[in-house]
Amino acid sequence: MSWAASITRPLARVWFVCLPCVSLVSCGSNTPKIPPELLAGGGCDSPNYPNGPFGTEEGDTLADACFQGFRNPAKVSHSSSSLETIAFADYYDPSGSKGYQLILINTAAVWCSACRSEHEGLPQKNQEYGPRGLRILSTLFQDAHRDPATLSDLSTWVKVYSSDYAMVLDPDYQLGAFASAETAPLNLIVDARTMKIEKKLLGDQATVIWPFIDASLAQP
Amino acid sequence: MASFGCGSESNPTSSPSTQPMLCEAPGYHVEAQAVVIEQVRATIRLPSGELAARLPVQVCGINNCFVDDTDDNGKLNVTPGAALVLPALKYGDGFDFAELAVPLGTEAKQDLGELVALPLPALSEGAKFPKSGALTSGDLTLHLDSKGSFEHDILTYSDDQLVFRSVPVPLADSPQALPARFGFELAYGVAPLGTTFCPTAKLSLKNTSDWAPGTRVEVFVQGLDVSEKWAPYGSWLSVAEARVSNDGSSIDTTSGGIPILSSIALRRK
Numbered sequence: 001m002s003w004a005a006s007i008t009r010p011l012a013r014v015w016f017v018c019l020p021c022v023s024l025v026s027c028g029s030n031t032p033k034i035p036p037e038l039l040a041g042g043g044c045d046s047p048n049y050p051n052g053p054f055g056t057e058e059g060d061t062l063a064d065a066c067f068q069g070f071r072n073p074a075k076v077s078h079s080s081s082s083l084e085t086i087a088f089a090d091y092y093d094p095s096g097s098k099g100y101q102l103i104l105i106n107t108a109a110v111w112c113s114a115c116r117s118e119h120e121g122l123p124q125k126n127q128e129y130g131p132r133g134l135r136i137l138s139t140l141f142q143d144a145h146r147d148p149a150t151l152s153d154l155s156t157w158v159k160v161y162s163s164d165y166a167m168v169l170d171p172d173y174q175l176g177a178f179a180s181a182e183t184a185p186l187n188l189i190v191d192a193r194t195m196k197i198e199k200k201l202l203g204d205q206a207t208v209i210w211p212f213i214d215a216s217l218a219q220p
Numbered sequence: 221m222a223s224f225g226c227g228s229e230s231n232p233t234s235s236p237s238t239q240p241m242l243c244e245a246p247g248y249h250v251e252a253q254a255v256v257i258e259q260v261r262a263t264i265r266l267p268s269g270e271l272a273a274r275l276p277v278q279v280c281g282i283n284n285c286f287v288d289d290t291d292d293n294g295k296l297n298v299t300p301g302a303a304l305v306l307p308a309l310k311y312g313d314g315f316d317f318a319e320l321a322v323p324l325g326t327e328a329k330q331d332l333g334e335l336v337a338l339p340l341p342a343l344s345e346g347a348k349f350p351k352s353g354a355l356t357s358g359d360l361t362l363h364l365d366s367k368g369s370f371e372h373d374i375l376t377y378s379d380d381q382l383v384f385r386s387v388p389v390p391l392a393d394s395p396q397a398l399p400a401r402f403g404f405e406l407a408y409g410v411a412p413l414g415t416t417f418c419p420t421a422k423l424s425l426k427n428t429s430d431w432a433p434g435t436r437v438e439v440f441v442q443g444l445d446v447s448e449k450w451a452p453y454g455s456w457l458s459v460a461e462a463r464v465s466n467d468g469s470s471i472d473t474t475s476g477g478i479p480i481l482s483s484i485a486l487r488r489k
Contacts, residue, residue: 110375111278112285117447144376145315146276146287156375183286183300202302203284 046089050195056178062105062188062195064089065175067139069168073158080151086168091135093192100192101133102216104209107175109142110153112184118204119161125210126165132217135192136165141173142181148172189213241368243418243479245449248457254281254303255326262332264294264311267393272337276313279324281305282446282453308454310444312337314376318387318409320397320483321444323454336393338409346383346411357386360408362478363422370421373414385411388428389483397442397483402456404440404485405429413444413481420477423460423484424470435488437462437471442483450480462486 044064054063066087076082093100106122108115119138126136140149140157148171158167179186179202187209189199199212260279264272271294279286281304290296298309304324309332312319318338324330347355352366362384364370372382389407391398398404406429423439431437439460443451451457460476471486478484 111287113280113446114283114285116375117282117445120447153375160375182288183284183302185284203281203304205283 044087044089046087046092049089049092056197056200058197058200060197062088062190062197067168067170067174069139069154069166070158070163071166072164073167074162074164078155078158083151086137086166088137088190088195091137091190091192092195094194096193098192099133100135102135102198102213103188103190103192104134104136104213105175105188105190106136106138107170107179107184107186108138108140108157109146109184110140110144110149110157111142111146114204115185116161118185118206119157119163121206123162123164129213129217130165133192134213134217138163138165138167139170139175140167141170141175141184146181189216241365241418243416243420245416248443248448248450248452249282250452252305254283254305255307255324256303256328257281257300257307257324257330258328260296260298260300260309260324260330260332262296262309262311262335264290264296264335264337267336267338267390275311275317275337278310279304279307280310280446281307282448285446306446306453311335312409314411314413314444315381316340318389318411318483319413319444320389320394320409321442321454322396332396335396336390338387338389340385340387340409340411343381343383343385346385348383349415355384357384357410358408359388359426359428360386360410360484361424362417363424364417365419365421368417368419370415370417372412376414377412382412382415384481389485398485402440402485403487405487407483407485409483410481415481416450417478417480420459420479422473422477423462424472425486427464427468427471430468431464431471431488433464433466433468435464435471437464437486438489439473439476439478440485440487441478441480442485444482445480451482456485461489 044066046064049064050061054061066085068083069086070076091100091103140154143149143153149169154169173181185204187201188197191198264275266272273292275290277288277296279298279300283305286298286300288298307324308321310321318340347357352364355362386408389409398407438458439462440456441451441459442456443453446453460473462471462473464471
C-alpha cells in the first residue's frame, strides 16, 4: 500500500491539488491565474465510484478526478461551448456494460516534445485498440512557457494532432501526485473494472505500453 | 510536430495552391538503447559574460523530457534519474534565446562546463513570412518557393511570434553543441523553431568570413525535435550544398535547402 493509500475519497480532490507543491504550477507565486471555467467546477460527484483507500502506485486504486475538455474532439467544435466535465469515473465499468476494459491516462505539455511525438501516434492506437475496450484520456497541463494550459492550447493541440480520444485541460495539475510538473509524459494504464493502476510509466515507453495493453485486452 | 508536414490543409499559414506540393518527412529515427541520466550540470552565461539566471533548459530523450531553470548564478542542475533514449540538453528557449542541443552520451552524471546562451533579436526586428520570396534576418535570407508552402509550430508560437529571427553563434563559445569534429566554421540560431518548408527553403547568407568566390560549402541543421522527422535528434544533418558567389558577397545554396527551421551550421567542403 502506498503512502497515500489511507486517504479517503472526499479528501482526494484537496490532496491532488495541494500535494504537488514540488511543482511550479500548483503553488508557484508567478503562476498565472487560471480562469475558473477551465477548472472542473463542482468537483466529482460519482457515487458509484470505488471507495478508497486511493494511491498513486501500481496496484493502488485511482482516486477520481474531474476535468474540463473534449470527450471526442473529432466530433465537436473546439470552443468553450463544447467543453464538458470529464471524470475518471466516466470510464469506470465494473460490469463491462460500457465495453471499457482499460484506460490509458496520459499527461502532456506543449513544451514537452516527447509528449508531442507520442500524440502523433495516439489516434492510430485509438482506432486500433478502441474497439477492443481501450479508452484514452490525455490531460494537457502546461503550455510552451510552462504556464497552465488554456483552452486555446487545448484547441490547437487537438487540431494539430487530430485527437479522437478524450483530451482535457489540467491547468492546476491534478495529476501532480503521480509525477512532478517538471517531467512529462506520464502514462497510467488503469483497469476500467476496478480502477486499479496496472502500470505507471514515466515517459513515452511505447515498447512497454502497447504490448501490455495488447496482452491485457486479449484476456477475458 | 510531424503533423506539420507540407501539404496539410489544416494550417492557415500555408500559401494557397491549386495542387499543394507534398513533402514527406524523411524520418531519421533509429532504435537506440536508453541510458540512465542521473544529473546534468552546467553554467550558462550570456555573451556579455553575465550569468544567465532563470533560463529555461530541458534534458530530453526522445521518450521523456525534464525541464528546469538555471538558478540565480546561471547554474543548471537537472536530475532526471530516468532512462532516456538519445538524451540531450537543450538550452535557449527558442523565444528569447537561440536553442541548441548538446547530446549527453552515456555517463550518468555529467558536467557540461560553461555554455553561452545567445539572445535572439527582438520580435519587433523579426521578418514576417511572405507567402513566397525572400525573408531576411541578420546575415540569413531564406527564399520561399512561389509554388510552395510552409507550416509553423502553432502550438508553441503565437501569431505575433511567427517572425523570422537569426543570430550568429560564436563557435568558440559553443563547442558542446557544435563539436570541433564537424569542422563547422559558421553557425546560426533561428526562430521560430519547427517551421517546415515545402519544398525546402533556399538559403543565402552574407559571406562574413570572406571565403573566396566559388568556394563550395555544406549546410547543416541540428535536430531539436524528438520526433526526428526532419533531422536526427541532437545531431547535425547535411541538408544542402552552397557556393560563395562570384562577387564574394554571399553564400548561396545550390542544391538541397532548409527543410525545417532549426539551428544552422556551415563548413567549407
